[in-house]
Amino acid sequence: EMVLTQSPGTLSLSPGERATLSCRASQNVFSNYLAWYQQKRGQAPRLLIFGASSRATGIPDRFSGSGSGTDFTLTIRRLEPEDFAVYYCQQYGSSPYTFGQGTKLEIK
Amino acid sequence: QVQLQESGPRLVKPSQTLSLTCTVSGGSLTTGHYYWDWIRHHPGKGLEWIGYIHHSGSTYYNPSLESRVSISVDTSKNQFSLRLTSVAAADTAVYYCVRERGGFDRVFDSWGPGTLVTVSS
Numbered sequence: 001e002m003v004l005t006q007s008p009g010t011l012s013l014s015p016g017e018r019a020t021l022s023c024r025a026s027q028n029v030f031s032n033y034l035a036w037y038q039q040k041r042g043q044a045p046r047l048l049i050f051g052a053s054s055r056a057t058g059i060p061d062r063f064s065g066s067g068s069g070t071d072f073t074l075t076i077r078r079l080e081p082e083d084f085a086v087y088y089c090q091q092y093g094s095s096p097y098t099f100g101q102g103t104k105l106e107i108k
Numbered sequence: 109q110v111q112l113q114e115s116g117p118r119l120v121k122p123s124q125t126l127s128l129t130c131t132v133s134g135g136s137l138t139t140g141h142y143y144w145d146w147i148r149h150h151p152g153k154g155l156e157w158i159g160y161i162h163h164s165g166s167t168y169y170n171p172s173l174e175s176r177v178s179i180s181v182d183t184s185k186n187q188f189s190l191r192l193t194s195v196a197a198a199d200t201a202v203y204y205c206v207r208e209r210g211g212f213d214r215v216f217d218s219w220g221p222g223t224l225v226t227v228s229s
Contacts, residue, residue, distance in 0.1 A: 001171075033212075033213070035213075035215045035216075043221070044220065044221055044222055045155070045216070047215055047216060047217050050213045051212075056215075056217065059149075075170075088154070088155060090155075090215075090216075092213070094216060095171075096157055096158040096170040096171060096172070097214075098142055098157070099154050099155040101153070101154040102154060103120070
């Protein structure tokens, strides 16, 4: 089973700043089949990014994904108040699908 | 826009069977190229994929749960269901029913709100 390790566990930033979240896989992610989800308190996760770098429908362009192989990054430029949430990476290149443990983005 | 809603008992006793149903509205689960999944979120921990079903009835489960899990579909009711046998406290979690895209990018693009199921005597 592929293990995804996200860092940092918690990221404290202010609105307007840039956030950089990391996801490292225990082995190469086939075809960069990696997604990012945002989860706000009391809500279900929401798909942000798929295929490592493609934004899902309706996702603002301040969200961007990059990376390949075993190292992936979610970048949020100019944080908005509604961006403070927990972010998960997930791989769908090999079975079983697995998720990272999450990065909590909190207001500084 | 498709919507999913979980239903079922919120409290299950240890060693018994957890049963949940997901009702799909706003679209048929037989149209388009989708799979229908269950994912759970343990309190204070990460997300765990349980398995999926296609409207044809084909299924695939997480090997870690395969011996205890089954997912079924009722196309006449536009519902799919989860059964997890021999539950223990470690099965306490928020359970989500989720739509998974078919094709190359097998991602989870629609989620139910989730339901907390507690395993306790």
